[in-house]
Amino acid sequence: MVQYATTDLDMSFAVLADATRRGVLEQLGREAASITQLADRFHMTLTGMKKHVGVLEQAGLVVTEKVGRVRTCRIGARRxxxxxxxxxxxxxxxxxxxxxxxxxxxxxxxxxxxxxxxxxxxxxxxxxx
Amino acid sequence: MVQYATTDLDMSFAVLADATRRGVLEQLGREAASITQLADRFHMTLTGMKKHVGVLEQAGLVVTEKVGRVRTCRIGARRxxxxxxxxxxxxxxxxxxxxxxxxxxxxxxxxxxxxxxxxxxxxxxxxxx
DNA sequence: TAAATACTGAACCTCATGGTTCAGTATGCG
DNA sequence: CGCATACTGAACCATGAGGTTCAGTATTTA
Structure with missing residues (x-):
């Protein structure tokens, strides 16, 4: 769509503009977590949290890995x-x-x-x- | 809830998530400017630029002062x-x-x-x- | 005083965001 | 096998962001 015209900087700041996402980053900075765990912690549906994680992942700030039925999220290489x-x-x-x-x-x-x-x-x- | 005093931080990052607004901040960091000047520089209508300036002003990052019919914008005290x-x-x-x-x-x-x-x-x- | 300039505000448009529900699919466990 | 768990994807919804146009108002200038 349109969004690809936006810069890295746009994305970085936009990602951080959401309190839930900042919380997730801090959480993952302390310890890896599954989608379910994050959803619980931030009082949100699985689907909702999945979207946030997707945004963070697309920004390179989080990496995820699915093992069995559990997707584990960790902070990514990008600072x-x-x-x-x-x-x-x-x-x-x-x-x-x-x-x-x-x-x-x-x-x-x-x-x-x-x-x-x-x-x-x-x-x-x-x-x- | 666990969240922060979300509003300030949310606003700070949201303000910065827009390239035009970042540009305006940089511009004003160099030199004060009127709405018209900013609108020209960023290829936007007066009304559009006014909105951006309003957002920046509300965030405390820009101050404006209207003298006569010209509103002059400067960077604000808030870092x-x-x-x-x-x-x-x-x-x-x-x-x-x-x-x-x-x-x-x-x-x-x-x-x-x-x-x-x-x-x-x-x-x-x-x-x- | 008339016209140009500079801004203001309301209304509108389009699209993205943040969230939901609902209906799957894949996996693990007893 | 059969049920619970964990995620996934589509569809939907409300809100707001970013931008426009249009119709003003106030100020300067000729």
């Missing part, structure tokens, strides 16, 4: 380095920006105060029709 | 520390898990070899934990 790297890069940008802007911010705060006496409504402009 | 922290914590878990399993894996490989000389082609040896 979250790309996501971590993006955030780290952004932190640098942020630091540079804010370090350089410290004076400007002070100025803005002062200006804000004088503006407040004048006009403090910013987003609710309609009074007249 | 991505919570997201970074989660990933970092997971990296530790991951390392511990995989470091701890190194010997096991080595053993398994060796066992594989001796098994191959035998007759048993079953190498799914993780049964014992």
């Amino acid at each position: 979250l380095d790309d996501a971590a790297a993006w955030i780290e890069r952004y932190q640098l940008l942020w630091d540079a920006r804010f370090d350089g802007l410290d004076q400007v911010i002070d100025e803005l705060k002062q200006r804000e105060q004088s503006d407040a006496t004048n006009d403090d409504r910013d987003n609710r402009g309609e009074g007249t029709r | 991505l520390d919570d997201a970074a922290a989660w990933i970092e914590r997971y990296q530790l878990l991951w390392d511990a898990r995989f470091d701890g399993l190194d010997q096991v894996i080595d053993e398994l490989k060796q066992r594989e070899q001796s098994d191959a000389t035998n007759d048993d082609r079953d190498n799914r040896g993780e049964g014992t934990r």
Whole structure:
């Protein structure tokens, strides 16, 4: 479908945006588990958990292996380095920006105060029709 | 339930799961911009970009200020520390898990070899934990 | 004052997500 | 064998995300 246009980074972050999936990752980080065990632990149907595991597996964050009728899930070889790297890069940008802007911010705060006496409504402009 | 204070983390990661939003953050990290400028840069309607900015603003990652008819967007005071922290914590878990399993894996490989000389082609040896 | 600019909000569209139920299939056990 | 267990897949559902258009409102500019 459409989804293949999305990048690894998109997928990494999207995967992490779900609390259940983060929980599963942490759980598997501690100990391998079957689908049933995970479903129980997160109060969800087998089918529902299977989907989450599928997402995690497709992202390379989890590997599974079926032995007999039991599918065992473990954390996968892929780390979250790309996501971590993006955030780290952004932190640098942020630091540079804010370090350089410290004076400007002070100025803005002062200006804000004088503006407040004048006009403090910013987003609710309609009074007249 | 076992879950975290899901909302913040959920939001942080969800915000980052969109390439446009990541781009906007990077852009604003370099230089403040109006909605129109951002919309142009990312080939999107004003309304569309406004929504993204709204999401970023609600997450505290962007602040905006309307002066006259122009709304100027800047990166906000909030850093991505919570997201970074989660990933970092997971990296530790991951390392511990995989470091701890190194010997096991080595053993398994060796066992594989001796098994191959035998007759048993079953190498799914993780049964014992 | 009239026209262009910049944003805003409502309504709508399409598609993905997170979850379910239900009906299988394969496996293990007594 | 016959039943319970464990997973699988299809179908369905509700919600929300990401985007659009269209019709405004407010501000600047000529």
